[in-house]
Amino acid sequence: MSDPAVVTRLARELTAGVKAAELEDFYRDLHRHPELSFQEHRTAAALTARLRAAGYAVTEGVGRTGVVGVLYHGDGPVVWLRADMDALPVREATGLEYASTVDGVMHACGHDLHVTWLVGAADALAAARDAWSGTLVVVGQPAEESGGGAAAMVADGVHERFPRPDALFGQHAAPGPVGRYAHTPGLVLSASDDLDVVVHGRGGHGSRPEAAVDPVVTAAHIVTRLQTVVSREVAAKDSVVLTVGRFHAGTRHNVIPAEARLALNLRTQDPGVRARVLAAIRRIVEGECAAAGCPVPPGVDLAGDGFPVTVNDAGLDAETAAVHRALFGADTVLDFGPATGSEDFSRLAPEGVPYDYWFVTTTPPGIWEAAPGDGLAAKIAAVPANHSPLFAPDLSALVPGVRTLVSAALSRFT
Incomplete structure (x- = not known):
């Protein structure tokens, strides 16, 4: 482990010249022009231009729209820094002067901030490369929101085409008062699975329900019964979230449709619990359809590969947290414990590589201070969070976010 005091001093020196105004301009431009998963062409081009100007060897189109920049400076470890680039199909409601110009698309999860942090760190480390020795690999990852971006980069040979990492680092914007850094050793993010359910009924006229098998009523029973899975089939010590995110059926007021479709999302932190809940979902869907006399068995299918759990290397996280405490103050580093959110970040780490x-x-301070509730957790629940149309990170977090990445990289290089 590098001495946190040494890393802190060096990180401050390397980031002393970071220009907040320049970072703000870059961030605002990205925020105005959000792009959905695997459509991040403009964002990728902006990242590529900055990396090439700083002296990186850049490869575009990795995993369709991903970017990889490599900066070699002598013998030493290989460090990867990663940021995701895609936006969400959310209509922005922040009222910001630099709000999205793309109707129905918004950087509602802070990925524009992540790319800006990455650019700032890449610039700072390149400008002071004589202060460290090793290889820095900067990764702009597409399609985190859809869950396919990291897998696409791996399938495109990111582990074979570029220097294998000795350590991989990533970070994410989150609600909370500016100036806090949440570190959790071990399990930090949950696995996520999407499921598509199709209930097959028998269509008919609304005036003669006895001649039909109504899939809407059956699907409604399924939705209600699913609410008991977590409360009655999962131990209190196990963290599980089961959501019905979409219910679609029918075309007219007086037509009983032939089918109803549900879209479910499941968050788990233990493989055994995941298997039990998936089995319970299938049992409930099949049981309700059988009880209703549906003419065809229902469809219950996983949609895509989902997200794996994210499990930080405990030793690496302890080292990084120690550096961040030294850099920002002991009271700024917190441990919120495992979250029910999910990420595909861990798929970028080759087998056995710590991340x-x-x-x-x-x-923003004003929003935080005005939020109701006593204590950190209560106020976090009251402010606009990731995926909200009101999510608007405070720009004072730009430079600190650069320093977190720079210091993490230096903790490996020095």
Whole structure:
């Protein structure tokens, strides 16, 4: 482990010249022009231009729209820094002067901030490369929101085409008062599975329900019964979230449709619990359809590969957290424990390579102070969070977010 005091001093020296105004301009431009998963062409081009100007060897189109920049400076470890680039199909409601110009698309999860942090760190480390020795690999990952971006980069040979990492780092914007850094050793993010359910009924006229098998009523029973899975089939010590995110059926007021479709999302932190809940979902769907006399068995299918759990290397996280304490103050580093959110970040780490993933809080001071509730947890629940149309990180988090990445890289290089 590098001496946190040494890393802190060096990180401050390397980031002393970071220009907040320049970072703000870059961030605002990204925020105005959000792009959905695997459509991040403009964002990738902006990242590529900055990396090439700083002296990185850049490869575009990795995993369709991903970017990888490599900066070699002598013998030493290989460090990867990663940021995701895609936006969400959310209509922005922040009222910001630099709000999204793309109707129905918004950087509602802070990925524009992540790319800006990555650019700032890449610039700072390149400008002071004589202060460290090793290889820095900067990764702009597409399609985190859809869950396919990291897998696409791996399938495109990111582990074979570029220097194998000795450590991989990533970070994410989160609600909370600006100036907090959430580190959790071990399990930090949950696995996530999407499921598509199709209930097959028998269509008919609304005036003669006795001649039909109504899939809407059956699907409604399924939705209600699913609410008991977590409360009655999962132990209190196990963290599980089961959501019905979509219910679609029918075309007219007086037509009983032939089918109803549900879209479910499941969050778990233990493989055994995941298997039990998936089995319970299938049992409930099949049981309700059988009880209703549906003419065809229902469909219950996993949609895509989902997200794996994210499990930080405990030793690496402890080292990074120690550096961040030294850099920002002992009371700024917190451990919120495992979250029910999910990420595909861990898929970028080759087998056996340690990684560390932490959160940087970004709620504007005025919004934080006005939020109701006593204590950190209560106020976090009251402010606009990731995926909200009101999510708007405070720009004072730009430079600190650069320093977190720079210091993490230096903890490996020095």
